[in-house]
Amino acid sequence: MSVHFHPLPAAEVSAIRANRIDAYGNPVERAICDGPGHPCRACLTETAAGQPFLTLAHRPFEGQNAFTETGPIYLCESCAGTPPSADLPAILSAPTYIVRGYSSNERIVYGTGQVTPTAEISTYAATLLARDNIAFVDVRSASNNCFLCRIKPA
Known part of the structure; x- marks a missing residue:
């Protein structure tokens, strides 16, 4: 099975940039990158030194339940984003990441979460997505x- 890495949806990113409110109702923070960069969830690259970026609490789920985690993310203030791709995103440059499968009702599927070497993320995600009870896979920082980002079947 082929997989694609998905950034945050463009409409969601546009809404965040326009209303400047995060998942907790707090104002989005704006700063200038002093390098090294911050991983943007829209273009899946790191912000360049001197580039403005946003920091906010975000919940990458449509609904809410006990498994819909909220956490901090970065966005370039004005990048164009990127389409889903089979290529490993540039922001995935650490040695390992947490890779975890979710059901169609956005619940963690127990036993799927593991710290995964970066080079094995696509293979592990494909294995998970081949299961009937896995709708998508999320990649999270191991530290x-x-x-x-989110991984879905291509």
Whole structure:
């Protein structure tokens, strides 16, 4: 099975940039990158030194239940985003990440979460997505547990 890495949806990113309110109802923070970059969830690259970026609490789920985690993310203030791709995103440059499967009702499927070497993320995600009870896979920081991107079947 082929997989695609998905950034945050463009409409969602546009709404965040327009209303400047995060998942908790707090104002989005704006700063200038002093390098090294911050991983943008819209373009899936790191912000360049001197580039403005946003920091906010975000919940990458449509509904809410006990499994819909909220955490900090970064967005470039004005990047164009990126389409889903089979290529490993540039923001995934650490040695390992937490990779975890979710059901169609946005609940963690127990036993799927594991710290995964970066080079094995696509293979592990494909294995998970081949299961009938897995709708999507999220990639999170192994050190901070921050949401980075979503993986879906290609």
